[in-house]
Amino acid sequence: MMREDPRVVLNVAHTVVKRVSPFVRQIDFALDWMAVEAGRAVYRQGDKSDSTFIVLSGRLRSVIAKDDGKKELAGEYGRGDLIGVVEALTHMNRATTVHAIRDSELAKLPEGALNSIKRRYPQVVTRLIHLLGEKILGNMQQVSGPLAARGLALHTPTSKWDVGNPASNLSTVSILPVSEDVPLTAFTLELQLALSGIGTQTHTHTHGPVCHF
Structure with missing residues (x-):
């Protein structure tokens, strides 16, 4: 249809724009869609906090560099998680370095x-503060270590809150053996048993030497 009559695109776009509120159009215009290759940093510890990031796909890891030169894992984030929102709200410099451990897509929301949003819809900030409070209390009860660093990324209600467990917000894991000699079924059953402490798993064996959780 687009090749035969390119005007269709303009008509559809015009219809969509008419139905979307000016505020939503403003936010959509402000969002910056980012593709981050595995291994690249989204931001580094000490950088100025001028934006918040929404994970659309992929996986990212947050690491804090300590005074003795060692690095400590602060958290891992997957689809639907917010990163850097607390620093952006409080105008703090980045307390951790966040980098992609898989090719990832992010939406960058500028300061x-x-x-x-804060001025137009104050209830959004109220909700964020409420979620942050729950997160900090959960960290105090379950996680030892630098509380401030662990509280700088925020999970949505649809994801799990256990930031101390990097695997808590994994959705799908594929197991591929390096050779036919690997006892795939036995290994995946043992892995499923080990993961039972995290949450519920569904184990499927597809055609060929691949298993999914």
């Missing part, structure tokens, strides 16, 4: 857009 100006976040401030616009």
Whole structure:
């Protein structure tokens, strides 16, 4: 249809724009869609906090560099998680380095857009503060270590809150043996038993030497 009559695209776009509120159009215009290759940093410890990131796909890891030169895992984040929201709200410098451990897609929400949301819809900030409070209390009860660093990324209600467990927000894991000699079934059954402490798993064996959780 687009090849035969390119005007269709303009008509559809015009219809969509008419049905979307000016505020939503403003936020959509402000969002910056990012593709981050595995191994690249989204931001580094000490950087200025000028934006919040929403994970659309992939996986990222947050690491804090200590004074003795050692690095400590602060958390891992997957689809639907918010990263850097607390630092952006409090105007703090980045307390951790966040880098992609898989090719990832992010939506970057600039500080100006976040401030616009705060002014227009104060209840959004109230909700964020409520979630942050729950997160900090959960860290105090379950996690030892630098509380401030672990509290700088925020999970959505649809994901798990156990930041101390990097595997807590995994969704799908594929197991591929390196050779036919690997006892795939026995290994995956043992892995499923080990993961039972995290949550519920569904184990499927597809055609060929691949298993999914």
